[in-house]
Amino acid sequence: MIALAGVEACKIMAEFMADLIPGGVLFGVVERDTFVWVKTSESFTLDIFQVGKRLKEDTTTVQAMRNKKVLTQNIPRTVYGMRVVIVSIPIIDEKGDVWGAFTIAFPKLHPVAAAFGDFAPILAEMFPEGAYIYMSDLTKIAYAQASGKFDMPSIAVGYELRETDIAYRTLQTKKPIIEEIDASKYGQPLTIANFPLYDDEHKNLVATLGIVTPKKTAVTLREMSINLESSLEGIAAAIEELSASATEIHTNEGELNTDIKGIINVSEEINEVSAFIKEIADETKMLGLNAAIEAARAGDAGRGFGVVAEEIRKLSAQSKSTVPRIKQLTDTIKQKVEEASRKSNISLDASQGQAAASEEISASIEEITSMSMELSNLAKTL
Amino acid sequence: MRFLQLVVFRLGDEEYALEITFAQEIIRIPERITKMPYLPSYIEGMIDLRGKAIPVIDLKERFGVEQSERGVDSRLLILNIENVGIGIIVDDVSEVIKVEEQSIERLNAELSGLGSSKVQGVVRIDERLILLLNGLNFRAEVLTSR
Numbered sequence: 204m205i206a207l208a209g210v211e212a213c214k215i216m217a218e219f220m221a222d223l224i225p226g227g228v229l230f231g232v233v234e235r236d237t238f239v240w241v242k243t244s245e246s247f248t249l250d251i252f253q254v255g256k257r258l259k260e261d262t263t264t265v266q267a268m269r270n271k272k273v274l275t276q277n278i279p280r281t282v283y284g285m286r287v288v289i290v291s292i293p294i295i296d297e298k299g300d301v302w303g304a305f306t307i308a309f310p311k312l313h314p315v316a317a318a319f320g321d322f323a324p325i326l327a328e329m330f331p332e333g334a335y336i337y338m339s340d341l342t343k344i345a346y347a348q349a350s351g352k353f354d355m356p357s358i359a360v361g362y363e364l365r366e367t368d369i370a371y372r373t374l375q376t377k378k379p380i381i382e383e384i385d386a387s388k389y390g391q392p393l394t395i396a397n398f399p400l401y402d403d404e405h406k407n408l409v410a411t412l413g414i415v416t417p418k419k420t421a422v423t424l425r426e427m428s429i430n431l432e433s434s435l436e437g438i439a440a441a442i443e444e445l446s447a448s449a450t451e452i453h454t455n456e457g458e459l460n461t462d463i464k465g466i467i468n469v470s471e472e473i474n475e476v477s478a479f480i481k482e483i484a485d486e487t488k489m490l491g492l493n494a495a496i497e498a499a500r501a502g503d504a505g506r507g508f509g510v511v512a513e514e515i516r517k518l519s520a521q522s523k524s525t526v527p528r529i530k531q532l533t534d535t536i537k538q539k540v541e542e543a544s545r546k547s548n549i550s551l552d553a554s555q556g557q558a559a560a561s562e563e564i565s566a567s568i569e570e571i572t573s574m575s576m577e578l579s580n581l582a583k584t585l
Numbered sequence: 586m587r588f589l590q591l592v593v594f595r596l597g598d599e600e601y602a603l604e605i606t607f608a609q610e611i612i613r614i615p616e617r618i619t620k621m622p623y624l625p626s627y628i629e630g631m632i633d634l635r636g637k638a639i640p641v642i643d644l645k646e647r648f649g650v651e652q653s654e655r656g657v658d659s660r661l662l663i664l665n666i667e668n669v670g671i672g673i674i675v676d677d678v679s680e681v682i683k684v685e686e687q688s689i690e691r692l693n694a695e696l697s698g699l700g701s702s703k704v705q706g707v708v709r710i711d712e713r714l715i716l717l718l719n720g721l722n723f724r725a726e727v728l729t730s731r
Contacts, residue, residue: 492592493610495590496605499606516680
């Protein structure tokens, strides 16, 4: 407690200290129930701290005087619109009676809020895509800090929290919330992290601290990796089709080769038949010649027979003349067919190469697919 | 106009002819030819033709024509010259032709003499020259050792 004689000394000290205390301070001298002297710092005032104002019965100062002892009280926001700590020291006259009180009031600030102006501008710039940092009290946004790359003008200081806001929910649940918000709400995908803040004694929830970061890069990456995965699936399917048709070509070419060999065999058989024709023609010719000889030996009697013999010889000559023509044709067939066989072998080789290549591509695509899946998983964790 | 009927056959690249009356028949060269000892090499041996033994003569060797492989067309031409059967191996019996007697070009005596009167004349058909052998001399020629 302070002796009435020491009050003047206290006033002088208060005059000096008022603007030295960070966050501001109020000093006042109350006589009975009315302020008779007040010193306020520039950054902090309360309506009640005015000379001539009378104090109500339930105030800290009146209580201190009544109980004749120093009283420190945390005044909730509801009383003066902000949290305030009030310390009241009774002033005693020479007789030992309570003359009045020396009252000091500090704004009560959470340390995070007190430091907000110091750390938030720096922290906001530390995120690659920028960040928006804010603090809310129990009902509205109290501090906000935008970064050069990212701002949220719709959530400025003074914004009243709504039920859907994450800060509101943090206050309700009293638990930290980290959430991703898609582009439908704020025009771009965001991550919002919000933590509850308690007062010094860790008893009362007094505020929340939130950091909003844009997720454009991560979301773009995720979308790209999903697209990549689906296009790879398409490519894999196409390659599979290609590979299947290569196999079909391979089979067809194999069958073609067999058919071609069949044709060669047939043309060789034709040659055999034609050799048989030649044999018959030779035999017929000999028959014709012998008939002619016989007819000549028979003289005039054999004349008619001679004509027949001549016809036989002509016939045999005709049939024999077909033989080289058949041979020529079968040779041509053979030559063409061999050419076809050669070409079909080339396509066989090519289709084999194609099958091998498409298998290689399939393997590479499988590798890329698994990589893109990893990428997608990675992007989800960003 | 008198016509002659000729049997035309080939020896190597040359074509020869004999009057058809000297020919008996044409057969394939038999597989079995019985070799005869002490005979000139141009006599291949003997064959049995329906119960008659007939000597087989390699006419190309006898004529000194360049030897060539016997092919599928090689035949044995059986001649009957004054009731003596002789088989001659020829490369091919081409045909039986009928020519006018006058169209046969006779060789002059000197040339004919050099060839021991084997070739009687030349028959000309288009571009072909066919040597007409003298059938009567032929028997003596081929069966006479030199």
